[in-house]
Amino acid sequence: MDEHSLLALVLYALIACCGIMGFVWLWAHKIKNAGVVDIFWSYNFPVIGIILLLFAPGFETRRLFICGMVILGGLRLGTHLAVRIIKHLDEEEGRYKQLRNEWEPNAERKFFWFFQMQGVSNVLLAIPFFISAINTDPELSVLEYAGVALWLLSVTGEAIADKQLANFKKNASNKGKVCDTGLWYYSRHPNYFFEWLMWTSYFIFALASPYGYLAIISPAVILYLLLKVTGIPATEQQSVRSKGEAYKKYQASTSVFIPLPKKK
Template sequence: MSLQTGNPLFIALLSLITCCFIMTMVWLWAKKIKNAGVVDVFWALNFPVITLITFFLSDGFDPRKILICSMFLLAELRLGIHLWQRVIGHLDEEEGRYQQLRKEWGNKADRNFFVFFQFQAISNVILAIPLLIVTANLSPEISILEFIGAAVWAVAFFGEMMADRQLAAFKKDPNNKGKVCDTGLWYYSRHPNYFFEWLTWIGYFIFALASPWGILAVISPAVMLYLLTRVTGVPNNEEQNLRSKPLAYKKYQETTSAFFPWPKKK
């Protein structure tokens, strides 16, 4: 199979090269300011870059391309801007989880962070598989599965936005210093923002099922679930919260679901 411009493999390769270059530049910046937390911002902002590359180079049905690319752009630009606002306010103070990694890695920290940043770029392209599949679909009709996928995405988009806003409002109140946010969506899950982020990728997967080879898109929600619950999401966040407010957070853990929203344990 030749790597022609509209070929999904060519688009994936070009996206990977672009994301790796961006993450190399971000790593150099992070090394200079000694704040690896900026990687989170650019991990989210890499998706709009992939989306634009895919939109202009793919050969699929234009209305479908516009719909799926709009979904990707809205979700990841919102997340990127949210993370930028969170990180940019304390560029001189690295987040606790990255401070801990820096401490554990010692004099190998810069090298390990470079590998970590490149891994983020690779994960960007792997997670974008639904986008690559959908934008290659030449069918001139939008199917019911694609509408269902878009509906699931919409629920996830607004759910994650609400969770982020609730947490930001809680942290802004000085009376909540040292306390755990357990109101709103955070009453039912210790990480509702992560849950709805994962649900976003379920929406993309359902959308992709209407396209040839769409079943391959299952890799995205599977990888996202693994990353959020086993690697960089829940575990790091839990460790940091237990370090900063051990008694309050341990009590929160005993009553509240870690990931999936669920009524509290009595």
């Protein structure tokens, strides 16, 4: 595949993701809820997967594996978020409400560019998908099978963590309490851990292709975002605001990220 064709695939993905985020911003502006960006950030990865499945010239079986993982993983997470967010569409999530307050009086304009950067991040993080989908080698590597196995583990773990949290919140008697059951007994953010593990699986899969080492960018960026930017810091700040001392006690006794035995 020549450089021009690769750039064309990247351009298709960029136009699609940023275009979708433009429409999502219009919706978010109308309903005054920027939290819907999370839904479509997840759904944008299946969009990229479909583009690569249709237009990338790589070995078909490899494309089916990588694009299938991307499509299924993105649809699962996006639908989980959609179910959660749409139930409370008239109530903006605390971390976005905080951003809105900090960005006033130009909050909507800043949210537009924030949404566009989410679309750009979709394409940047898709580096493993591009690398794998343009590989024409007709033989699959043990690294690719290992990537698929790790992906199965990670998507299952994330789905279990999400389900456990959703079930906890469904119980009215748990209102105002901290979820510390199941995987949440061992980690404050098992869903984030398995999400990162999923991106690691894409990296391992891409290592079987030329320049696959460049795919390390994706799990590295995801880990940085989860640990330092929009993931754990924002989530924990909101949890402390809403649950106070109960959450601080939970912080003191559990692992922040990797599921580990409870602290004594």
